[in-house]
Amino acid sequence: MSELDLSSQPEVLALFDGPVSMVVGSSNEHKRPHFARAQGIRCGEKTNSVVVFIPEVVAHSILNDVQENNNIAVTVGDISNFETRQFVGVCTHVEEASDSDLELCDTMLARSGETVSMFFGEEGGESWKRMVTRPAKAFHIQVLNVYDQTPGNRAGAKLL
Amino acid sequence: MITEDLIPALQGIVPAWIVTTSDENIPNCTCVSQVYPVDETHVAISNQFFSKTFRNLQNNKHAVVQVIHPADNRMWVLEIEHVRTETEGALFDEMDMQLAAIASMSNMEDVFKLQSAYVFKVHSVSHLTEAQRPAQSL
Amino acid sequence: MSENGLSHEIKRQMSENQQKIDQLNDQLSRKTDEIKIIQTISSEILNTLDLETLFDNIMSLMHEVFGFEHCMILLSEDTQLRVASSHGHEDQGIGMTVPMGKGVIGTVAQRRKIMRMMGLRTRRRYVQRTAGAEADALPTLKDADSQIAIPLQVKDKLVGVYTVESEKANAFDALDEEILTIVSNQVAAAIDNASAYNQLQKLAEANSRFVPRQFLRLLGKEAITETELDDQIEGSMTVLFSDIRDFTPLSESMSPSETFAFVNDYLGTMAPIIREHGGFIDKYIGDAIMAIFPNSPGDAVAAGLKMEQHLAQFNARIAEQGRPPIRIGIGIHTGPLVAGIVGFAERLEGTVIGDCVNTASRLEGVTKDLSVTLLVSETVVRELAEANEYVFDSLDEVSVKGKAQKVQVFGVSERP
Numbered sequence: 001m002s003e004l005d006l007s008s009q010p011e012v013l014a015l016f017d018g019p020v021s022m023v024v025g026s027s028n029e030h031k032r033p034h035f036a037r038a039q040g041i042r043c044g045e046k047t048n049s050v051v052v053f054i055p056e057v058v059a060h061s062i063l064n065d066v067q068e069n070n071n072i073a074v075t076v077g078d079i080s081n082f083e084t085r086q087f088v089g090v091c092t093h094v095e096e097a098s099d100s101d102l103e104l105c106d107t108m109l110a111r112s113g114e115t116v117s118m119f120f121g122e123e124g125g126e127s128w129k130r131m132v133t134r135p136a137k138a139f140h141i142q143v144l145n146v147y148d149q150t151p152g153n154r155a156g157a158k159l160l
Numbered sequence: 161m162i163t164e165d166l167i168p169a170l171q172g173i174v175p176a177w178i179v180t181t182s183d184e185n186i187p188n189c190t191c192v193s194q195v196y197p198v199d200e201t202h203v204a205i206s207n208q209f210f211s212k213t214f215r216n217l218q219n220n221k222h223a224v225v226q227v228i229h230p231a232d233n234r235m236w237v238l239e240i241e242h243v244r245t246e247t248e249g250a251l252f253d254e255m256d257m258q259l260a261a262i263a264s265m266s267n268m269e270d271v272f273k274l275q276s277a278y279v280f281k282v283h284s285v286s287h288l289t290e291a292q293r294p295a296q297s298l
Numbered sequence: 299m300s301e302n303g304l305s306h307e308i309k310r311q312m313s314e315n316q317q318k319i320d321q322l323n324d325q326l327s328r329k330t331d332e333i334k335i336i337q338t339i340s341s342e343i344l345n346t347l348d349l350e351t352l353f354d355n356i357m358s359l360m361h362e363v364f365g366f367e368h369c370m371i372l373l374s375e376d377t378q379l380r381v382a383s384s385h386g387h388e389d390q391g392i393g394m395t396v397p398m399g400k401g402v403i404g405t406v407a408q409r410r411k412i413m414r415m416m417g418l419r420t421r422r423r424y425v426q427r428t429a430g431a432e433a434d435a436l437p438t439l440k441d442a443d444s445q446i447a448i449p450l451q452v453k454d455k456l457v458g459v460y461t462v463e464s465e466k467a468n469a470f471d472a473l474d475e476e477i478l479t480i481v482s483n484q485v486a487a488a489i490d491n492a493s494a495y496n497q498l499q500k501l502a503e504a505n506s507r508f509v510p511r512q513f514l515r516l517l518g519k520e521a522i523t524e525t526e527l528d529d530q531i532e533g534s535m536t537v538l539f540s541d542i543r544d545f546t547p548l549s550e551s552m553s554p555s556e557t558f559a560f561v562n563d564y565l566g567t568m569a570p571i572i573r574e575h576g577g578f579i580d581k582y583i584g585d586a587i588m589a590i591f592p593n594s595p596g597d598a599v600a601a602g603l604k605m606e607q608h609l610a611q612f613n614a615r616i617a618e619q620g621r622p623p624i625r626i627g628i629g630i631h632t633g634p635l636v637a638g639i640v641g642f643a644e645r646l647e648g649t650v651i652g653d654c655v656n657t658a659s660r661l662e663g664v665t666k667d668l669s670v671t672l673l674v675s676e677t678v679v680r681e682l683a684e685a686n687e688y689v690f691d692s693l694d695e696v697s698v699k700g701k702a703q704k705v706q707v708f709g710v711s712e713r714p
Binding site for chain 2: 023024025026027029031032033034035037055057058069071072073074075077082084086088116120123124126127128130131132149151152153155156
């Protein structure tokens, strides 16, 4: 199987620069799913990898799950237009997020917070920005498939 | 289990997230427009496009949803289990009616059709207080 | 059980009891509130039959008592709803329509069920994004983010929809829904009553164009619905007959629709004069007018002279359209008349019967021979209280069919 190149379709990665909401789904060995909100995402070292940053305060279930079952799903949705992508793959390793990665998280939260303010008012934006970003774990993911997850009848269409 | 302060998060104001798992134990994480309150121990979601979420639920009834309070973005994660699917009755009608009301504004009532209402038993509700810093007092 | 355990058990029991009491109190206070709501609505709202006032009452009550600031009432028509009243909207939107089954309001009307919808803006964006289609323009509060809409029904009939909106995303809860559910039946009944009354009034108004109100009053009736065959009254009244002279050749130069327009234009000029002078039109016969003046012959004479004056203005107007002037004849006679309802049960008509009608008609016919516009009978001159205001010119004696004695006729002009 040839390795996936995430940059082969520009719209897949363009989302990372927008005001996004990022969520992660995992599942333990008993097939019980778990959820956590991530605060940052960037491309990884390889063309088929991404790194997702989950604040430690909410990361425990996902951390447990990937020990037992390394399948993982990351969904990134643009708050302003609901454009959404799901990255499904395997978690290769987890490490502490670096300072520069944490800065990326803060930048992304500030950006999405602005958009939340626009749609849900100043108060909504402020409380959004109060989400904890650090410390965080960096989940390295080898992406196997990318799906268009934008709500509608095309949701779930495979892009890569 | 579903308390009064959770209700605003179940009004479809901020879309929710649901995670399900396939037979091969691959998680699937998607957006749902609304998690409907049914009673104190049950919620429902609408199945409009028979997507992977609903295919997964055929095999594995366990899922988690995350809902958000529209005013202050307080977040809750609910562990839920699919217990029945409704294609008629009061709950179905109510969900169908809401969908029709919005879809018809864009003449999309034929596309956005409720296929069925998936009803879930709620096993746990966790308020993710740790995920958010408290508001600074003035 | 230890003493400690016992006291713990008692505490638990007490707290449980207190919870039950609170619950009961809560239920009780809700019931009381419900009754209060119903009482307020009944006395404040239901006591008017005027639709406009009713709408105003409902809107202010909803705002002041329940805090619903932005409201609309839409009335149902066949396949749509029409905004009849709005409160707290920048753009009133009155008259805008919503097709059945469209949007929150249309869906509520179609399904006959209350709907409480939160986060409208996000939901609309969500569907628009997926549909790639803009939403149609529907009457709504600008930037509405929450809405409750409730069908207004009387038994199985949909009267309309009442809707409350807010710019806030999460403005309404189950209690608001309950309040509206309690209120809506009464509001629907009140609107239905007032609409029915309004309809009835319109019907009466339409009827009065066919059977004049003065005619009914003459018979001692308030509404046409009270009249019966054989209702009648006798008395001395004045009849005024008028006609356009040589109308047949004139109308031959016009298309039928032109003729219609012309006649209506003419009648529109003349008819109000009759009403202004206390008379009413008994009937139109083509371009001819038959009017009754129940009070005094003076009213009829004044009206006849006024018609003469207005004819000059009418002629000046049609001259601008390139038409030749018309001439009319007016005959006035006073005498005993019977006004009543004639016909048979299925087709009734109010009319006047008597020799007096024939004489007035005959006088009108004679105006042409005598080259005058207005002729009155000697009876009119005799009975005229204001005789000294006019100059009478005895012109001829004419015979009237069925009458042995000839009738002396007079030309009339105002005393200079």
